[in-house]
Amino acid sequence: AMAPLPSTVAAVQIGKTGGIEVLEYKTDVPVPKPKEGEVLVKNEYIGVNYIDTYFRSGLYPAPSFPYTLGREASGVVTAVGSGNVHNLTVGDRVAYLSTSAYASYTAAPALHTIKIPDEISTQDAAAALLQGLTALTMIREGHHVRKGDFILVHAAAGGVGLWLCQLLRSVGARVIATASTKEKLDLAKKNGAEFLVNYSHEDVKEAVMKHTNGAGCIAVLDGVGKSTFDQSLECVARKGTMVSYGNASGAVPPVTIARLSGKNVKLLRPTLFNYITTRDEFETYSNELFQFVSRDKLDVRVHEVYPLSESARAQEDLEARKTTGKLLLKP
Ligand code: NDP
Structure with a gap:
């Protein structure tokens, strides 16, 4: 049986745009409720991507404030919303693309959530998904290599x-x-x-x-x-x-x-999102990426796993060009 849901969760939010000082780690954010077509995921590993710094700095506009950063994570499904949730069920080990991933729980679109194959770890899945899909779609559709x-x-x-x-x-x-x-x-x-x-x-x-x-x-x-x-x-x-x-x-x-x-x-x-807008596109590319990782034994290089409370240090390292491979956050 799953542990009961907490009433509040941890999240990193911005109330305004700026440098890393605008990143606020909060522990009293209401637990998100999965809406139609969404699944609630208890995050285990959260991917840090360069795009997170664009939303923080204002290069890309946040839709509203406070805004929870983050575009991908992996973890376990703890609840499902109504409607089409693409056969996902409570207990599934998944990785997903969504907004609001810098948090201990995220309500993610089921359309962009995928079960992790047994041979791939939860950490590797979070480290692979967004950047791996970007690379894969760019070499297929940006230019078919x-x-x-x-x-x-x-x-x-x-x-x-x-x-x-x-x-x-x-x-x-x-x-x-x-x-x-x-x-x-x-x-x-x-x-x-x-x-x-x-x-x-x-x-x-x-x-x-x-x-x-x-x-x-x-x-x-x-x-x-x-x-x-x-x-x-x-x-x-x-x-x-x-x-x-x-x-x-x-x-x-x-x-x-x-x-x-x-x-x-x-x-x-191009943007990754416009190559994986449909379920079929997302599933096909994700499964192919996972296959590359397991069959070709690709090295899923993780620079560091930072505590979620230290997302500012992670973004600082990324922007200072101090990192190689993937940065992850752990709630
Ligand atoms: P990286 O891990 O690649 O980090 C950025 C790297 O860019 C640095 O390590 C650095 O490498 C290089 N760099 C060159 N000039 C600068 C500079 N002035 N400031 C900072 N870094 C610089 O980040 P990601 O893998 O997360 O993202 C890489 C790029 O891909 C980003 O531009 C990101 O926005 C983009 N992206 C686009 C997507 C899309 O859908 N279009 C999806 C995902 C990522 P070095 O020291 O070797 O120069």
Whole structure:
């Protein structure tokens, strides 16, 4: 039997936008009630993602205040709402994408909640889901990567970056990885990168042209944004694709489309959510990701598991570029 639900739960909320000082750890937040199509999950591991810092800083607007941060977690279903809950039942071990994940309990949309296969731990599932799905959808739909493709991956030792390196190796692509330190580049190499560029002091375009015989990369996967965009565009091959999927260094300023004509470049600014909007899309990609993890023995690298009460330290480390792989919070 499940333990009875508490009346209040712990959560990290913001009352206004700003630096890490606006993160408030509270222990008296009312327990959420699962609405139609939702499941209540007792969170065991909560994923920290760069997007959490955008909502905190105001780069992305919060719908209202107080706002509970967090986009993914894993744990156990403790109650189900009415309507279609996609066959989920109390006691299921699940991972999900939702808002309000920085909490001990979250009412998550069943549509974006998936049972964790037995061979994958609850910790690994939370560490894999959002960043792994991002990497997987970007290499399928941002640019459908084929064996032998040269792909430039920025911030290759980060959360999404290490997934990209590993998944691209699995599909036989040739990865040119950038990162800011030698340690990070070594890690990218261990995870499948073939060529390494330290973009804090090396010329990225020069390195890319050298490794690709002057052709450039058929796709550039750029989650760094402002500081790398111009260089990334120079690294794309003729008829190649520039996938600008993030803004860790700041938002990319408006782009004049005439710049794409020099090489007939395709430019995308995709979000994971718009690739997994339907249950079928979410389930298909999630199951494929889990299969990659178990079958290809992918390394689910966790930088640190921080107590939920220390989410400020986690975000500080992430923004200071001190981390590799995944940061998790534990309620
Ligand atoms: P990471 O773990 O990759 O952390 C960000 C990394 O970016 C840093 O470690 C750092 O690596 C690099 N970086 C370069 N310049 C800066 C800077 N000025 N400030 C901070 N970091 C910088 O984070 P995530 O894996 O969570 O996310 C990576 C990117 O992917 C983010 O932009 C995020 O928004 C985006 N994203 C987009 C999604 C989408 O749906 N479009 C979904 C998920 C993530 P180094 O030191 O090597 O430069």
